[in-house]
Amino acid sequence: MTEKPVRFLTVWNMNFGFLGIQFGWALQMANMSLRREESRHAVPAAAARAS
Secondary structure, eight states: OOOOOOOHHHHHHHHHHHHHHHHHHHHHHHHHHHHHHHHHHSOOHHHHHHO
16 A cells, blocks of 8 residues: 655645644633633622722
């Protein structure tokens, strides 16, 4: 059984696909850390009503 050689364009597309997945994860993680930072500095609802 002979295997066809992998074309350059196939490897190129796989690399950019992986880069896109990594970029998407980075955006999602940055958004989650921003949300966590906002919630840490947020005033609790009970304290906000008391003032």
